[in-house]
Amino acid sequence: MKTRDKIIHASIELFNEQGERNITTNHIAAHLGISPGNLYYHFRNKEDIISAIYAEYADDLISQFQRLSDTENPLDSILQYMDIVFQLISKFRFFYSNLPVLLSKNPSLKKRYSEIQREIIKKVSSMLVSLKEAEILNIREEELDDLTCLLRITTTFWLSYLQTQHDEPKIDDAALYQGLMKIFALLSPYVTDSAREDFEKARGHYRELEQQAAESAVTA
Amino acid sequence: MKTRDKIIHASIELFNEQGERNITTNHIAAHLGISPGNLYYHFRNKEDIISAIYAEYADDLISQFQRLSDTENPLDSILQYMDIVFQLISKFRFFYSNLPVLLSKNPSLKKRYSEIQREIIKKVSSMLVSLKEAEILNIREEELDDLTCLLRITTTFWLSYLQTQHDEPKIDDAALYQGLMKIFALLSPYVTDSAREDFEKARGHYRELEQQAAESAVTA
DNA sequence: AATCTTTTTGAGTATTTACTTTAAGCGCGT
């Protein structure tokens, strides 16, 4: 691996573990056994590292979305989609734990964040429309924006919420599935009678996955 | 006003405006025209100031809740309650913009935060139960915890969400009413037919308030 | 007025932190 990539990955790791604020460029260099000068050969400054991390996040997001199997079932689509979003937020959780502060410090980062968010809004909205057209959800036109917004707040801040709840927040697969269960809870009141059975089946499936993940976390 | 209180209030103001991270103890002292030594006579360190701010927040919260008019109408109750919560979060928004980071840095603060959150969960749950018993909301027992959680995530992170959305986030009354509208959106699918009319009336009322606030913000 | 306590000053310090600079090492084509 190139030094530049090693710096990026060590930074993600250290930031997630100890918080971006508590990790200096010297820490990162020491962790990798390289000199600070070397780090600054590859990056102009710390902000530059964070921007590079965000670029990696954005690349991940796009490539994962493209890999998203083009299923016939719109319910599966949105669940797969939410799964990806939760996993990416988990991988870059230092960023989301600190979202307003990191964005306000770095206007160009905020711009790129906004662009990607706009894509996400479009995607979520169109998925909800698909669900409505497939008569899986019964959403009125004027409810669509609010529901999109609530879905986004829940996904974006789910891990932050967990971190405020527990003393030693363990961000594992079980935590992500718990977040997915909140997505089910949000959609549940809108599910049509005809789709209820499938919906509850999918919900039960993810509930099982959550419990399996919780158990394997305990034994591990 | 005593110096200690002046320090607390200047800190809240500066933290909200420029972020806790960008404000040093020397800044606070300079802003007040006092010496750093004086500041450190009243507070052991910066964390101590943040803890004192949180104490003020907690006091505000408790006194506001006690002042909450003991209305017969459970719908009014939860709306008044949410209004208070949004206003307090706005007043201490630097804290919520940074919640996971600030809490993880300060275990004793996290403990106090958790205690207060436990009270809030109890209160929100009991309000939802009242709404169910008054046949305003049609919530099943097993849906209650999820809905409580979603209400809490939405209120806690509403301002953080807004800050990530706009380039120059203006946190005014209109922004808070928009948050309240999301609470309506969350509850709406559960509203019973018999209560629908009252619910939509209240919703329309707050929508008007939001628009008035938005207009007066433009003219101001 | 004298004494004691509380508050405030302001110059200072130890440490941290982001970042620089100069020079050396390394791979590689010729």
Added chain:
DNA sequence: ACGCGCTTAAAGTAAATACTCAAAAAGATT
């Protein structure tokens, strides 16, 4: 072997920052 460009090292530095301390000022008490 030599030169060239890319990469790395090591030793820094300037600025910021949280915090201290001895002494002065202000206020209270008798």
